[in-house]
Amino acid sequence: MRRELSVPERLGLFGLSVAPVAAVWPWLTDSTGLGTPCPLRWLTGVPCPGCGLTTAAVALVHGDVGGAFRANPVIFGLAALAVAVGPVLGLRAVGVLSAPVAWSARARRRMGRGVVLLALASWVFQLIRLGVG
Template sequence: MSALPARWLQALPTLLLALGGLVAVAVLLHVDPNAADSPLPGCPLTWMTGLLCPGCGSTRALHALVHGDLGHAMAMNPLAVLLSPVLVLMALNAAGWQPPALAGLWPRLAAPLPWLVLLVGYWIARNLPWWPFTWLAPG
């Protein structure tokens, strides 16, 4: 009987992650971030500076994904859409799910320099005011 609480404690991060994901999907199913009266907050960086951060449009992109609209999701934040499967895998890894088949993947995904280059490069590119970079802006 004492082994059961230890297993529950070990599974707690995964359960909390799954619960958080379900809550996020439920919210995105019922709340439209595109609506003028949406309770979901906008990007504070864009509000203060007018610049688009790498995450700008990601809530609207996830809303579109939850509703099955891949085209609209890509129009809102292509990087968030393309990285969604990778971010889900990383979250599951952090929660303790570490299948042996993916063991070689985790060190590469944990390296901070490629993420820094990707995010800063995307941040700069989506704020450039000429084609083809303008299609990186939400809209």
């Protein structure tokens, strides 16, 4: 079964949409006082695996690679997908690449385990970074 967009492509497109928002985010929060609190951290005091992604995106868009890494290194995976999605979709549009094929059940299970491990690693990173525990 062929699909229009794969999950990595969708994540890449999401990353592309995040970049312009991250570029103006400091101005927006400074002028309005609004922010994006983490609901889990607000309710429990425990950060989620995605804590720091907004800070990391803002830092990366503004060229602060070290700050982005310190906030949440997962941002680099999202940024890599965002950079790759344009050429992939362009090559698909001109017929060089075919539409993505759905993964087998085994491949989906494997990827699911990898995502769980990545989320756990990110969570441990956040707990250490924020001194929780």
